[in-house]
Amino acid sequence: MNDLMVIAPILLPLMTLILCLGLEMSGKRTGMVSLISVGVTLAVATGLVMRVASGGTLTMAVGGWQPPFGIVIVADLLAALMVWISAFVVLAVMVYGVKGRGHGHQSGHAQVLIQGLLLGVNGSFLTGDLFNLYVWFEVMLISSFVLMVREKGIKQLGGGLIYVILNLLASAMFLCGAGMLYGELGTLNFADMAVKLSAVDDPAFVNTTGSLLFVAFAAKAGLFPFFFWLPASYHRADPALSALFAGLLTKVGVYALLRTFSLVFTDANGFSSDIILYISMATMIVGVLGAVAQYNVRRLLAFHIISQIGYMVAGIAIGTPLALASVIFYTLHHIAVKTCLFLVGGVLEMRTGSPDIRTHGGFYKTDPWLAVGFLIPALSLGGIPPLSGFWAKLNLMQAGVDTKEWLFIGVGLGVGILTLFSMVKIWNESFWKDAPEGMERNSLWPGKPYAAIFGFCCLTLVFSFYGKFVFGLCEDAADALHDPRVYIESVMGGEDK
Amino acid sequence: MKSHLLLVASRFLSWPFFILSIWILYRGHNLPGGGFIGGLVGASGFLFYDLSGYGRPKQGFFSLKPFSFLTAGLGTAVLSGLPGLLAGKGFMTAFWLPGFKLPLLGSVHLGTPLVFDIGVYLTVIGFILLLADTLAEEEKL
Numbered sequence: 332m333n334d335l336m337v338i339a340p341i342l343l344p345l346m347t348l349i350l351c352l353g354l355e356m357s358g359k360r361t362g363m364v365s366l367i368s369v370g371v372t373l374a375v376a377t378g379l380v381m382r383v384a385s386g387g388t389l390t391m392a393v394g395g396w397q398p399p400f401g402i403v404i405v406a407d408l409l410a411a412l413m414v415w416i417s418a419f420v421v422l423a424v425m426v427y428g429v430k431g432r433g434h435g436h437q438s439g440h441a442q443v444l445i446q447g448l449l450l451g452v453n454g455s456f457l458t459g460d461l462f463n464l465y466v467w468f469e470v471m472l473i474s475s476f477v478l479m480v481r482e483k484g485i486k487q488l489g490g491g492l493i494y495v496i497l498n499l500l501a502s503a504m505f506l507c508g509a510g511m512l513y514g515e516l517g518t519l520n521f522a523d524m525a526v527k528l529s530a531v532d533d534p535a536f537v538n539t540t541g542s543l544l545f546v547a548f549a550a551k552a553g554l555f556p557f558f559f560w561l562p563a564s565y566h567r568a569d570p571a572l573s574a575l576f577a578g579l580l581t582k583v584g585v586y587a588l589l590r591t592f593s594l595v596f597t598d599a600n601g602f603s604s605d606i607i608l609y610i611s612m613a614t615m616i617v618g619v620l621g622a623v624a625q626y627n628v629r630r631l632l633a634f635h636i637i638s639q640i641g642y643m644v645a646g647i648a649i650g651t652p653l654a655l656a657s658v659i660f661y662t663l664h665h666i667a668v669k670t671c672l673f674l675v676g677g678v679l680e681m682r683t684g685s686p687d688i689r690t691h692g693g694f695y696k697t698d699p700w701l702a703v704g705f706l707i708p709a710l711s712l713g714g715i716p717p718l719s720g721f722w723a724k725l726n727l728m729q730a731g732v733d734t735k736e737w738l739f740i741g742v743g744l745g746v747g748i749l750t751l752f753s754m755v756k757i758w759n760e761s762f763w764k765d766a767p768e769g770m771e772r773n774s775l776w777p778g779k780p781y782a783a784i785f786g787f788c789c790l791t792l793v794f795s796f797y798g799k800f801v802f803g804l805c806e807d808a809a810d811a812l813h814d815p816r817v818y819i820e821s822v823m824g825g826e827d828k
Numbered sequence: 829m830k831s832h833l834l835l836v837a838s839r840f841l842s843w844p845f846f847i848l849s850i851w852i853l854y855r856g857h858n859l860p861g862g863g864f865i866g867g868l869v870g871a872s873g874f875l876f877y878d879l880s881g882y883g884r885p886k887q888g889f890f891s892l893k894p895f896s897f898l899t900a901g902l903g904t905a906v907l908s909g910l911p912g913l914l915a916g917k918g919f920m921t922a923f924w925l926p927g928f929k930l931p932l933l934g935s936v937h938l939g940t941p942l943v944f945d946i947g948v949y950l951t952v953i954g955f956i957l958l959l960a961d962t963l964a965e966e967e968k969l
């Protein structure tokens with residue numbers, strides 16, 4: 332049973348995907364099956380987090396081929412936490428309701444593709460092999476690309492095209508980096524690479540391959556200067572789907588950076604990581620300035636993702652245990668908050684028929700609960716105590732103080748104020764001011780948008796008021812990251828099985 | 829362009845190609861071949877009908893839809909991994925039946941990797957047929 336739990340977050344979406352394909356062929360609805368399956372995945376992920384938190388990292392050698400020869404599935408605490416939050420996000424977005432175009436073959440395979448997305452995301456979190464990570468990235472990319480263009484409008488197609496081209500370019504770089512690594516080290520297993528790379532005394536090689544992988548993951552994460560695809564594509568997809576993308580896709584890039592640059596390409600292995608901090612600061616500034624200039628609600632939020640990704644990667648660059656713990660906490664908090672804001676943005680767009688917040692107004696009066704549902708994540712994102720964003724930023728700043736990165740602290744605080752400013756902008760325009768003449772108010776589409784938004788608000792409040800407990804988990808995960816030997820031993824120690 | 833000649837020929841070509849593809853699929857474990865190449869050859873049996881311009885038959889084996897192959901193929905591939913899990917080992921751990929001898933084929937080894945290959949084979953057929961269907965649809969526009 333031990334092994335089953337490690338691979339269940341991958342197998343469940345895969346089997347549901349196949350089941351949904353079969354159901355669609357016979358013209359049946361797939362929504363309920365898909366929803367139940369994600370619910371089960373969430374339950375399994377909860378169990379996985381609890382087991383890993385108490386009993387340490389779980390691994391499984393696929394096909395019985397022991398590392399470093401076979402592919403290993405590794406569930407350490409970081410991976411388990413990420414799997415948990417992604418199952419939560421997918422579940423909430425399904426409750427929110429993805430617009431379907433009928434059922435059977437007319438459904439546009441929405442449920443199949445969402446399961447494919449969850450499969451790719453969970454696979455990326457759980458794999459212990461660099462090339463396998465590439466494969467999961469592709470699963471994720473294909474699913475999200477098809478989801479993005481399934482409305483078949485020219486706008487969606489344009490956004491999707493930018494998205495797929497830039498991501499394919501990043502994938503090509505990833506593949507080059509992986510190929511070079513394999514050529515030199517003869518292995519792609521993370522743990523084995525970490526061991527073998529420490530014996531390689533060739534800074535040119537380490538920095539070249541490290542930079543190739545960095546650029547590939549940076550493009551997925553939306554770091555400066557590789558973020559162009561993100562604000563060009565996210566706001567064009569269906570609201571529920573764009574919330575799904577906003578919550579999950581870039582964070583997989585952050586996870587890959589966190590994993591690779593804390594384990595394989597470390598300073599101890601001869602990788603010069605100084606530039607990462609500067610790139611992340613540029614990302615923070617450019618992202619938030621883009622957000623301040625926007626009036627399209629979901630586009631504004633999309634720029635915010637970039638700026639917040641900057642904070643996370645800055646934490647990776649600082650690299651102390653406290654910084655890594657706050658990166659993990661920041662990622663969890665940001666996934667909850669940002670998905671929720673996209674869902675609220677989707678409701679605003681649906682109700683008014685326009686994404687431009689200047690044409691909105693008066694939602695505070697007509698939908699007070701929606702206003703609360705916006706206020707909690709928005710204030711949290713802006714870093715107002717006692718919400719989760721405050722704890723995330725506080726700990727990150729503390730890590731900055733410890734390592735005397737004064738420039739980073741200045742940038743981080745300044746960007747925090749601008750973040751709050753742009754949230755206030757949405758609040759003023761959409762909620763606070765009186766409704767302009769002739770603003771439409773459409774009724775909502777089927778689904779339960781408020782239930783999903785409520786769920787995320789609860790999660791944000793849990794992160795805020797049980798912050799100590801959640802941060803404790805993140806600290807344990809970060810300790811394991813900061814000392815690569817823990818990971819290496821738990822993967823390579825399984826040889827005698 | 830419709831070719832009646834090719835339509836008639838398809839009836840005689842499609843089955844041999846299909847049988848050949850199964851042989852390629854089977855020998856693939858130790859020799860060149862396997863699920864992917866077998867699937868490509870098997871799909872070409874279907875594509876003769878498409879090339880003739882008359883489309884695939886309305887009934888019989890060659891009328892099966894791409895999504896049936898895709899679903900069956902993915903399902904088979906996942907099923908082939910489950911015995912390993914049930915035995916408490918890694919997902920996709922190989923299990924083999926004891927080998928035996930058959931005329932023509934020589935010594936026969938059957939096991940879960942072959943089941944996985946069958947899954948790949950069916951998925952590839954489904955994928956190629958879906959591709960062909962989509963391209964043919966564009967042509968009509």
